[in-house]
Amino acid sequence: MLQQTQVATVIDYYNRWMQKWPTLQALAQASLEEVNELWAGLGYYSRGKRLQEAARKVVSELAGRMPRTAEDLQKLLPGVGRYTAGAIASISYGQATGVVDGNVIRVLCRLRCIGADSSSPAVxxxxxxxxxxxxxxxxxxxxNQALMELGATVCVPKAPLCGECPVKQHCRARSRVSTMPKCGPKGLPCMGTRWAGG
Incomplete structure (x- = not known):
């Protein structure tokens, strides 16, 4: 539900969803019409459909056992990509795997002063x-939740709250965000760009 949607928007939908379908088995038995009805207003209706398809697959093909690693989640469940798999595996099952969404991209690019094209597959x-x-x-x-929340509330796209940032002492772009090269198709790495391990 949180994919491309803010937490504040999702909370009521999530609570209603969990009240109606508290288990994968309950969701697997729901009709697509019921799913779409409860999803109404949240947008991106394919997400609800994919959630239901995944629940049905877990119940019917995986003996009710949810995959526990990012690799298996991505491989076995329809509609589960790299980010969703990493979030589920790390938050629900404690797998030491990262997540990368728009907020995390912004935090990491600023932390390491990376001005490269963040839409590039290589980047x-x-x-x-x-x-x-x-x-x-x-x-x-x-x-992972802290990193995503940092990007959503402190390291925001415009007017970041650098003075309140808990990692400001490690941030290469601190208080220089407005002068950093912009991430995008023509973005260039800024001076001193360092990647993990480099």
């Missing part, structure tokens, strides 16, 4: 490498 792969290298091995779910 995205490097950001995933960085996220995987940085993730706290003992609390990966908490770490």
């Amino acid at each position: 995205i792969d490097r950001l995933w490498d960085m996220a995987n290298a940085l993730v706290d091995r003992s609390r990966p779910g908490d770490f």
Whole structure:
């Protein structure tokens, strides 16, 4: 539900969803019409459909057992991509894997002063490498949620709150965000760009 949608928007929908379908088995038995009805107003209706398809697959083909690793989640469940798989595996099952969404891209690019094209597959792969290298091995779910929340509330696209940032002492772009090269198709790495391990 949180894919491309803010937490504040999702909360009521999530609560109604969990009240109606508290288990994968219950969701698997729902009709697509019921799913779409409860999803109404949230947008991106294919997300609800994919959730239901995944629930049906877990119940009918995986003996009711949810895949527990990012790799298996992505391989076995329809509509589960790299980000969703990493979020589920780290938050629900404690797998030490990173996540990369728009908020995390912004935080990592600013932290390391990267002005490269963040839509480039090569750059995205490097950001995933960085996220995987940085993730706290003992609390990966908490770490990933904190990184996403940091990007959503402090390291925001415009007028970031650098003075309130808990990682400001490590940030190469601190208080220079307005002068950094913009990420985008013509973005260039800024001076001193360093990747994970480099």
